[in-house]
Amino acid sequence: MHFDYYTTASVDFISLDEATFRSIIQHPDLTVTSEERVLNAILLWCMQAKELYGWEVVDELMIYSTPELHFGERLQLVNDLLPFVRFPLLPYALLKKLEKSNMSRKISIFDHLVKEAINYVESGLARPENEQNVRFQHRRSSFKELQYICDGDSNGVLYFAGTSYGEHQWVNPILAKVNVSLFSLS
Known part of the structure; x- marks a missing residue:
């Protein structure tokens, strides 16, 4: 319920064990203001970051290095956890930025998920096979x-x-x- 706050107020969530973090990320009642927050949390957790930052910083770090260097032993978890980000729900302009990112060039699952989301958004149609796919459904919002x-x-x-x-x-x-x-409402 308080995912946004706990993943943006401090990096304490980085110390969660894999099972706990995974259960939070895939929980059906995860409440967020944006899927970008989920993406940022996954990247920070997988990098075992010492400070808070967003995907843009991770992308800059990838300019002259490799995912193996930044994610280390959690690189496989990047591949396992990224599908829990509901990329099709991100704004189209952000998806286009992600498509051109260093992460997209260097992390194949990231590239695949972003391109799938762009195709979904550009088609403008909810295809029947995707209606039951949780990655295409909105989460509960923490907006008040x-x-x-x-x-x-x-x-x-x-x-x-x-x-x-x-x-x-x-x-x-x-x-x-x-x-x-x-x-x-005047």
Whole structure:
């Protein structure tokens, strides 16, 4: 239920054993704001990262090196865990970036999954054989619906988003890369 928070607040999840991490990643009730978070968590866990970063940093590391160097003994787990990312649910623009990435050139399963997702999105149709495939189904979202009360409200929408649901000191949600969608029902 709190996957986003625990995989973006610290790297403590890196110390989870394989069975626990795998059961979280493949759990049917995994709640996330984006499949990109799942991708990042898998890459960080497999690299046994010492700090938090996204797939872009992993991709830069791959420019002059090999997956074996960065993933070491967990390289096979990269191949085993990447299929749990629901690539077809990623934004098309991101899929196109991933298609041109170093990871796509150097990790064959990654390349296959990204191309499959692009083909799925470009076809625009839910093919009958894919309807039962879990990789094409949306997960539960951790988005919260909040109401704006008044200007300066320290318990308002932006305050709530900027404190990760009141868990830490306020950080500008834009700087923390929190997606905030506001609309008015006037």
